[in-house]
Amino acid sequence: MTLFPPSSAPRVFYVAPGADFSAALARGLRERLAAAPGGEAPEAIARVQLYLNTRRTGRALISALEAGRPAAWLPRLSYVGEMAEEALLAGIPAGSSPMRRTLALMRLTEAFLAANPEFGDPLGAPALAMSLRGLLDELQAAGLDAQALRELDLAQHAAHWDLTARFLTIAAEHWPAWLDENEHGAPDPETRRRLAVAALRAEWEAQPPAHPVIAAGSTASTPATAELLAAVARLPDGAVVLPGWDPDLPQDVWEELTGDAPRPEHPHHFQARFLASLGLGPQDVTAWGEPSPPSPPRLRLLTQALRPAPVTDHWLDALEELAAEAPAATAGLALLEAETPRDEAAAIAGALMAEAAAGGTAALVTPDQVLARRVKAELGRWGIEPDDSAGRPLGLTPPGILLGLAAGRLGRPMTAEALAALLRHPLACAPARRAHLRCLAFLTREALRGGAREIDWDRLSQRLDARRADPERPAKAPEGFDPWLAWLRGLLAPLASPPPGAAACVALHRAAAEALSRGPAHFAPEDAAEAGAELAPLWSDADGADALRFVEELAEAAPAHGDGLPPAAYGALWTALIRAKQSRPRPERVTERIRILGALEARAETVGLMILGGLNEGAWPAHPAPDPWLNRGLREQLGLASPERRIGLAAHDFLMAANAPRAVLSRSKRDDGGPSNPARWLVRLSNLLDGASKESLAAMRARGQALLRAADALDLGPTVPPEPRPNPKPPVETRPRRLSVTAVETLVRDPYAIYARHVLRLRKLEPLGRAPDARDMGTALHAVMEAFARDIAPLPSTAGVPELRAKLIAAAERLLPDLVPWPAQRRLWLARIARAADWIAAGEAGRRAHGEVAALEAKGERLLEGQGGAFRLTATADRIDRLGTGSLAIYDYKTGTPPSEKQIGVYNVQLQLEAAIAEAGGFPDLPAAPVAHLEYVGLSGSGVGGTSRLVDLVKRSAADAWGELGELVARYDDPAQGYRSRERLPREEFVGDYDQLARHGEWTGAEDGE
Known part of the structure; x- marks a missing residue:
């Protein structure tokens, strides 16, 4: 069975931007099977081999293939980012876990910093090691080895690059030696993937596969992926399906993209260079299915807006055509420009909810995880949990937060704030939460508030004893407090001085966190013996299962770090490792109609409303990250891609999502640091429309403003005028008949403070560990x-x-x-x-x-x-x-x-x-x-x-x-005399203990003459 007619040229197809990629891929595959001899058999599709870009694309394709069919055969699926099965068949050994290798790299980094103190603090080793890990992956993905680093010419560079070169000896010499000694020849994951691609190409060249092979969804942005796609395109029954390729790419743009001066910031940069490497031009790429995008005028508009800078003079030539097509191009397109990130998140959440309530599907596409979390929080007002492709950072889940708090105390003194945070956590002493909270309230009130910031357990006990023995106001402890405090001390005091070594720190960290979640024995139920054998409450739910898996993986990998980890460095190591981990989305919790997608996952998804959020410079696209190890000249020597390559990939993702039938382009005018700049694509699009059709641009903005007004309406309530300055007049018999000489001064300056302190009997709460x-x-x-x-x-x-x-x-x-x-x-x-x-x-x-x-x-x-x-x-x-x-x-x-x-x-x-x-x-x-x-x-x-x-x-x-x-x-003593707030202060910036109770910020400046 063959799906494609014989051809001497590489076979490359495309799916237009904005089209439902997975549905189009499934539909085109079934049509070709139906036309192929023997392809009508139900099992024929099982002989097709598909190489996809992500597992989410695979799930979307399976859903599209199964649509309307209660049971169906499925093609064989592989993923270009893994190639695990291919490596196994090629006999390429798999190494140990990525975490074990990361810890080993941290150990080498710490050793280097200890020997070269001028390079930095050894406590910064985890961050440096993670950065070096990224450099190694990039080098290996490009097919470079340690020899390439040794051959770098540093003569023309600044002196500090010589120190960097010394640090890179870790990657050039020590890391290969560690792999040989500990991994028995097993390569790093990126090297293993590249070797698997090379072995598969050699196998196909010797004996092409007898079944159809299709690579779909990838933009050929990495060398190993481009090699695999090129091999597939040249197979007798193979084809590549490019996502989001513009079939009408202008010739001058093609020449710019494939010329001597690369344009990595253009959305079709990688696809164009891939086609050129195959000897193909834009006319040689044919449609996989329906050739037209959902809105051809919009695609033409966006293509013009995203032209490389040297050829934007063609805007003038296309202005008349763009002006005629602008109303159709911008139909269904909204420009949302919110004042603050909070306003943007509220408007996006409202739009998502409205679309789902109308029976449609909607998705937020953004690389900005802070915006994604804000939108999820806003959706919480309707009890909605969206289908988030990224899941949630493991460190921000309840178990992750508790573990992070405990990790930060290893090798460091316990502080009052950290102790309170640990004990207030919902998972602390979960089986007997009420008794625990009663003891915590007493400890906080009588010892932590107003005490020293660092916890001295002996001094804390003395303070509690003194409070309980106070003759004027003895403090009464709740039942079971003393054994609870003894349990707490025995549990947390050892954290300040753990044994050295990563393995010992992980073991102590896990034991302390589990014990904290179980609580003391005297709080446990009667069947405490049986309960103790069960899993700790810390690991009981799905997030806990992910956290337990992470801790077990860390414990297994910890020996790779050795015994040289200073206990105080464990917190930084934990933070660096868990930052890269995500908790898995829970299908049983989510609302399928509302999705939050990363830009890569959005390639395979099409929904009724696509919202592109966070379109500000620095967020989407992200600024090219500064490379601490290789400057542009050194990267060019090595043949690595320029930092702008990620801008081109982001531009391609923007082009695909913005061509959805209905789309919202969203940004906030301010971020947490001040005014923000719109994404370059928005600037270009606005400038182009401003010259071609101001009315269309105004209509886009009007649709965005409508979304903002709808979000504002959710928070509208009755207008409440500000209350006047407080001037309470309690009965004379309740007024204080005893004051100190210092309180008399307060009575003159701020009478309301005397009222609050002596009439209402309110005392200011001392801060924790002030x-x-x-x-x-x-x-x-x-x-x-x-x-x-x-x-x-x-x-x-x-x-x-x-x-x-x-x-x-x-x-x-x-x-x-x-x-x-x-x-x-x-x-x-x-x-x-x-x-x-x-x-x-x-x-x-x-x-x-x-x-x-x-x-x-x-x-x-x-x-x-x-x-x-x-x-x-x-x-x-x-x-x-x-x-x-x-x-x-x-x-x-x-x-x-x-x-x-x-x-x-x-x-x-x-x-x-x-x-x-x-x-x-x-x-x-x-x-x-x-x-x-x-x-x-x-x-x-x-x-x-x-x-x-x-x-x-x-x-x-x-x-x-x-x-x-x-x-x-x-x-x-006059009943008509009130205790007026802030009556005669020495200066306006004076802050009183009861200003918040007096609602000072509500009425200040609102009175005549103030």
Whole structure:
């Protein structure tokens, strides 16, 4: 049985852009079988050998062949990207798993970086090794070996390329040696595929196959694929079917594509050069089936728009014809230009959903995986899971996220954020989730919030014990908390210091993740023994099965890396490896009518509505990736394709998808980094239509705007005017009757904060593992200064500055280790105190000469009778001295610049109010006495070490401050007086703890005069 008439010329067919490639291939195959002698037998098709570009094309072809037939014979399918069966038949051995080879390459890279520290940090080895892996694949696909790298001429290149050449010795010398030693002659996958193609060509030349052979769907963009397609085209009963070939390619364009100066950015670059290598011209390629594309005018329009730059002057010659055909060419074509990526995703999702709801099929075609995920998220509002050809990055699945969080902690200290993220994960302690969450809530509230960023398990336990023993507000732990915490510590503490070596790290990583998902034994059900034998919840669903397969593959390949992996490098290795893995799409979950396709998969699919998304420069087409190993000159020496080759492939994919019967060309005017540039094809198409038919271009944009308006309508709701600035007026009996002197300042500045704190009893949640701030430094400084004052009390008043300075440094060194759990910050603050020590000691010598310490950290209070009842003012004075005259001096320590005189006169009344308490005898064990001296002591650590600020008691005495406090209390005893938000702030950029509760962003700037 022969399908094709005898011919001395290579046999090449085409399917026009925009046509349903799989359906056309199936239909043409059946028609030729029906016309061939003996081809009408049902089993005849089983003798046909098909070489396809992807497995998705194979599935689409099978569906097309089976359409309308309950049972059918199928052709033999092979895939040009694999050639596994052909290699096996040719006796070419298969090597070990790709992951094992990748880990071995990482080991060689790490060894090179260790021996050449000027090249980079060894922790960057995974990324470098993956990049080198790509270079090796490209070299091997082009038929080049290690000798080609050794023969590179670097004399004309910059000096840094010599360092690169030294690094490439890994690929030129060490990698072939590793293959010989460990793989017993088994080549790399790309080399194996190329050898399989060469063996198959030799076999066909010696004895051509007696059955039909067809290669379809490939653009011949790699040397090995082009060789295979050329061999098939020359077989007596063989043929090549090119996807998306333009049957009316102009002669001048053909000459440009096949001339001496290549045009790799053109969509037909590879196909044209493939045909030229066979001695064929554009007229020698015939249609496989229906010759016409869905819209011939659109194909002519896009062909003109995608012309190579040197021949775009022909636009003028074709302008009249294009103007006449423009309405027909742009019919069914929309140009969607959204303001933001979120708007673009919403509009695309709305268009996909509308098409599916109408009973049709729709697909988003984009190489931008971020846009694809955004569209999937938008489709989630209808509960739609699209058929995504790429699946989902394995690292972004629930098991992948949990494993990634755990991997990042190997060899590194556990942090509060990482611990909370691990324990909050839905798969953590899955069998007893409620009990786990109760324990987690207690741990987070009482220990993680406001604590040190790095977890010190002993210090964390001490903090919890202190909270539980707090006499004012003892914290009650949930049932089972203590064994839960012990289980958690035993599980996670070993991650910080794992044994070296990739295999040991993988084993520890897997064990920890599994144990975390199972939970502690005392939370397990009664049949815990049986449950322990089951698969961990981490691996229980389909995504978990993919993750388990990946972990097992990594464990099997890990010995190839050896024992030299630093534990801290495991996280980078895990990230580099899992980034390339995808979870498989789940057919039982997806909606078949809506698809998300990569550009390669879209060649085999045709749907009612094709949306080309992410048409911005850098996304589609992607910018040529900078090659860290070979510049353009070196690539040319080796005979490798230019970086623009991928732009040509992307242009071909664009041409095929844009010729669908109905298509949307979509982009966003901004991306996450700022304004974006439209794809070059959109620019050309817009410019061409702007000159040929402005009305058609406007109609395309109008159709895109309609999609944007439809998406906006989904989010429309009632218009809610902004609320005014909050000014709550609670009943007088609920208002606070007790405030500290610092809270009085808050009452003046931001009364709403007092309302939220003392009436609503809301407290700001501390961040998880917060960084040390001024409050922590203030606490530490006050403790050091208190201890310093006590330590120098026995010294004579004549003690000099050096002796006082030594006492201060000793107090700081003694207290800071316990007060400051951040090692780096502790060293910085100790250095700051040391810089200020001379200034502090000199000031202390002066204070000791005028009086002696009477009280430290003294707590006091004073009652004020008001309209609403007794009001209690409280204070904690940092230091009170008894002067030689019998009067008192009050000091307040600051970690920065003391308040200015103007601030003291308006806001900062703390010291005056403390003086009012002291003069009334409000501090226990400190008899009432007049206050003669008030001073802020600011320990900045810069300049001379600090700054002091005296309070002028003549301008504003303690009695004045006490009288003003009475007026303030009386004002808030009036039911008509509200607690207005941000009443008298020192500066507009001030951020309060309760600004979000007060909806500050909603009303700010909306009031008259603001």
